[in-house]
Amino acid sequence: MAETSTDRLTSTNVEGKNIGSVITHCIFDMDGLLLNTEQIYYEVTSEIFARFGKTYSLELRSRSLGLRQHESAVLLVNETGINMTADELRKERHENNLKRFPFAKPMPGAMRLVKHLKKHRIPIAVATSSSRESFNIKASNNRELFDLFDNIICGDDANVKNGKPAPDIFLAAREGIGNPPTNQCLVFEDSIIGIQAAKNANMNVNFNFFFNFH
Structure with missing residues (x-):
């Protein structure tokens, strides 16, 4: 075997x-x-980025793995330049993630x-x-x-x-x-x-x- x-x-x-x-x-x-749960994080973040014409790349995903929520949001906003503050991104990701987490x-x-x-x-x-x-x-x-x-x-x-x-x-x-x-x-x-x-x-x-x- x-x-x-x-x-x-x-x-x-x-x-x-x-x-x-x-x-x-x-x-x-x-x-x-x-x-x-990484699939959930990926889908939620990708949906947000799509509104701004951005892609949640493998490189960005790898760099954000393991970070706490706010630290991850700061990194993503700084790297992509999306029109959101880090706190706004953190809050929206958090709310959408919580809806999907029970299905992990x-x-x-x-x-x-x-x-x-x-x-x-x-x-x-x-x-x-x-x-x-x-x-x-x-x-x-x-x-x-x-x-x-x-x-x-x-x-x-x-x-x-x-x-x-x-x-x-x-x-x-x-x-x-x-x-x-x-x-x-x-x-x-x-x-x-x-x-x-x-x-x-x-x-x-x-x-x-x-x-x-x-």
């Missing part, structure tokens, strides 16, 4: 091979990795991997730049997945002072799963800025762009 992407993740990384240290705890980004589905292989880690008693956490409000809506129809996690940290939580690429969110997630040595933590990420944040936290990283929406 052919090896799946999940098989590669569990055999190559969770067992600590090829990454230089023994992995005891895992931390997951959410958007585009656990849930297929788990990414292929995500449930299988999380269940595998849970079965083997590896502490697992979610560290998402999404606000707590957004997370709750995204998770509302995905409780089977998120109830498996031992800790969930959101971008607007009080103990997350700075967004990615600062390490705050991963360090906060680590505290809620036993505060292990950082080099024993494996972060699953799908964005460059998230990888930088994990590295700044002195954690191992698995880059999972193949989970992402294209």
Whole structure:
């Protein structure tokens, strides 16, 4: 039987091979990795940009991945020159995203991997730049997945002072799963800025762009 992407993740990384240290705890980004929300972000932003004759390019999408809402809006307004303030863009995107988030589905292989880690008693956490409000809506129809996690940290939580690429969110997630040595933590990420944040936290990283929406 052919090896799946999940098989590669569990055999190559969770067992600590090829990454230089023994992995005891895992931390997951959410958007585009656990849930297929990137398609929603893409559609909503593309619809707004179309009113101004602009395209939401792959390059812009890649640069905005992992940023908090306001930081992403500032980047997009500055790069495209659309006739909106960053706050106006953030508000419209947020309102339209919230309407669609309940329909977000788990990414292929995500449930299988999380269940595998849970079965083997590896502490697992979610560290998402999404606000707590957004997370709750995204998770509302995905409780089977998120109830498996031992800790969930959101971008607007009080103990997350700075967004990615600062390490705050991963360090906060680590505290809620036993505060292990950082080099024993494996972060699953799908964005460059998230990888930088994990590295700044002195954690191992698995880059999972193949989970992402294209």
